[in-house]
Amino acid sequence: MKDSDCPVCHGSGWVFWRDDEGREYGKRCECGAVERQIMENKLEFANIPAAFKTLELKTFRLDVYRQDESRKLIKDACAAIKYYLDNLEDMRKNGMGLYLYSGTKGSGKTRMAASIANELIKTKRFQVKFAGSMQIVNEIKATWDDRDRSESKLLTALASVQVLVIDDFGTELPKDWIGERFYSIINGRYQDKMITIFTSNMSLADQRYDDRITNRIKERTFQLHFPEESVRDLIAEQNRRALIEGMKGR
Known part of the structure; x- marks a missing residue:
């Protein structure tokens, strides 16, 4: 039933x-x-890429990793993330986030970060902002030539949103x-002890930022190593098969 079909509020949401x-x-x-409108607004605000908007933690696949070391790493990472979410209230109070890293593109860290973001929005009703690090840089630069946009307001918004996901940090x-x-x-x-979730192609020790930044991330995140294996080749092969x-069945 569409909201407008409701015989009580006729779509207004209020009685x-x-x-x-x-x-x-x-x-x-x-x-x-x-x-539903509040949820739609939160999802729109989060700006999660279209490819990741419907992803859920329960559909994160472990069977797409073929190497034994990869399977061990991803199982350990998933166990840590489950513990994190099961104790989310304590994590929120302490401003603890996550730092998901792997030197291999396609290892699943962005998919996981997006799945966590969707979980926090839909289940915990958190306000979440998802942005790539280069997107943040470009948005900052865009304010310099736009009188209607303020760099300070943008930085304040990013610093104060309840949960910030920074994808590909360090690129x-x-x-x-x-x-x-x-x-x-x-x-x-x-x-302000706000939750920040990072994904990166570099370990925190390899980041090129100075200690003012890396030490704060180190103190307020759990660093989780994702497999050094891309799952895209296997997924592409499964899609091909x-x-x-499907063609044989026609």
């Missing part, structure tokens, strides 16, 4: 009535239209001005 003295009252309709060149902006974001979140089998 109003008057008492005997003419005073008006209102409450959210039991059809859940308001809650940007660590120029002085970039380092200063990331320090502003990360230090603001560090001071499915196509062939």
Whole structure:
């Protein structure tokens, strides 16, 4: 049923009535239209890439890793993430986040980060912002020539959102001005104990940023090593086989 088909609120999400003295009252309709709109707004705000918007933790596949070491790493990482989410309230109070890293592209770290983001939005009702590190750099630069946009407001927004996911952290060149902006974001979140989740192609020890940044990340994240194996080749092969089998069945 569409929200507009609700016979009670007719899609408004609210029910109003008057008492005997003419005073008006209102409450959210039991059809859940308001809650759905809030969720849609949060998902839109999160800006999770279209390829990852529907991903869930329960559909994260372990069988796509073929190497024994990869399977061990991903099992350990998943166990740590489950512990993190099971104890999320304590993690939130302490401002603890996650740092997912692997030197291999296609290892599943971005998929995992997006799945966690979706979980936090849909289950915990958290406000989440998902952004690639280069996207953040480009958004900062875009404010310089736009009178209607303020760099300071952008940095404040990134520093204060309830959960910030920074994808591919470290792929940007660590120029002085970039380092200063990331320090502003990360230090603001560090001071206010806000959850930050990073994915990176580098371990924290290999990051080219100075200690002001890396030490804060080290203190406020659990560093989880993802497999040094790309799962895209296997998935592509499975897709190819499915196509062939499908064609045979016609």
